Amino acid sequence: MFKVVVDAFGGDNAPKEIVKGAVLAANENADIFITLVGKENEIEELLKENNFTGNNIEILHASEVIDNNEQPTLAIRKKTDSSLVKAFDLIRNGEDYAGFVSAGSTGAVLTGAVLKLGRIKGISRPALCPILPTINGGVVGIIDVGANMDTKPVNLIHFALMGVAYLKNVFGVKNPRVALLNVGVEEKKGNELTKETFGLLQQLEGINFVGNMESRDLLSGKIDLVVCDGFAGNVLLKSTEGAVYNLLKLLKKEIKSSFFSKIGYLFMKKTFKNLKTTLDYSDKGGAVFLGCKNIVVKSHGSSKADSIKASIMQVVEMKKAQVVETIESSLQNVNLDFLNETEN
């Protein structure tokens, strides 16, 4: 039985789509048990609306909600009866929870996870690692995309180790090609952070470090894991999403502007559908937050039921693949003595 805790009151479409997603996951998987955290009355109402009759969803009442505009650390400390804090407390004090899903404030979810669940021993900073589809049908992970703004080289070494464990165990990538995000492929390129990190990644055993990469190669399929600080990773992720979105929008506009184009479109409908499926993120769940003692999946703020269901399944997959345990043991098995020379 996989016990997953879900923040029913996080995200733009909470609680409606969150509860619906939980019902979908619970109905389709008898081996999953979900705890929905939030206002009991509203959740009960929604379970009825979704005709849920199973016995693998329970409710944990929480009267407060943390929203996007609140200062994360303050909110976590003060709103002790919020869905987020009560969810974290439940996992921390319980023993056998597989993990946690929230579509709420990224800052609050990440801060709460570190404060309440705690970091894996030896990990300096947990990090967000979303997975994107590549143009040749594979996947690429980016770690970090926004949990850590000003980072040190040692943090990026930990990001690399965590990302590799995740890609190997959950996606079956045998020997993940790890690249350092930079402004050019040459060794001496970049800012102080990347120049120092390059040397450290070269010394890191058991990692298939393929050198620096330029951001234009993200979707090329040549790289399995991109290592970067959270600011650069955020720019990388969102500009890629934005370019894809805006290009498809432009294409749509162009198609509509001509009669022949519209006819052409009729013949190509399936092609566009395939394209959209390849690039669609909505059924791929959320970004995992690696480095805490439990699995945390941050679903997109605008998540609908399908994404929530996918995020719940992601927790289960990660638990099955023992990602947390693998990160723990990879830290023990890898010689990180060379890091002691640099500031931790």
Place this chain on the structure above:
Amino acid sequence: MFKVVVDAFGGDNAPKEIVKGAVLAANENADIFITLVGKENEIEELLKENNFTGNNIEILHASEVIDNNEQPTLAIRKKTDSSLVKAFDLIRNGEDYAGFVSAGSTGAVLTGAVLKLGRIKGISRPALCPILPTINGGVVGIIDVGANMDTKPVNLIHFALMGVAYLKNVFGVKNPRVALLNVGVEEKKGNELTKETFGLLQQLEGINFVGNMESRDLLSGKIDLVVCDGFAGNVLLKSTEGAVYNLLKLLKKEIKSSFFSKIGYLFMKKTFKNLKTTLDYSDKGGAVFLGCKNIVVKSHGSSKADSIKASIMQVVEMKKAQVVETIESSLQNVNLDFLNETEN
């Protein structure tokens, strides 16, 4: 008469495409006079090959070439007979050159420009500012995209002033909307650099600062100038280019995979052509390097004749629009006293 100096031996397709581009520009514009710098014999041969019979191209002999693998500062200091160094010396010692075009090593071009031409008084760091087409047919500038890796807030203030002068004078954007590249739109978001810069941009007079922006909005048309450090800007620019390139590649593959799609494509050929034209960078010249005492246009390393011609015309446009003079006067007219409190 606009005198433009061109590095005939910089770039992947030098000297052939460079000379060809210069001939195109010279033939079509009687008021342009071009100095091609590089190996005299080879340039003469190429001028003949291109049937050039005009009198508005001259050659300045230079026996050496600086390549991409050389350490920029060292190369500029040691290779005194290189096309790049001789070109810079010509401009520095001459009086009425409009500016310089090179498709050579970015590092060497930028380093040489600062060392040889010198910075505009008051500008802490010159910066690269490419212009991209937006999806609604407008343009957006990004400053910086790679000239400065580790920057301070004061540098970004200067980037903003320079970019605004450029967009106003050359592209006729009346009151450019300036945004700070960040991980979210909220004021408190970001790393130390962006948090501090946000406050300074708010205090800067005469600038239409619209706040933080996320990278996904780059092509949206909502912003005219993106201000960022060179590392983040490089990631932004190249991931956008990469996503567009890879998406079109994927689309092509999908079209080829089905018979009906191919028929559809026949009807849509013009649509795809329009799309390509909107997104095509090759006829838009290079990225301008703002902040030096002369105009410097860095053409893409893979530039062909059309791009070189466009870059030469860009120098002329910028000279006509008096971009250098405008940057100088904008520094005098804007009250930058508040910057003195922060480290310069």
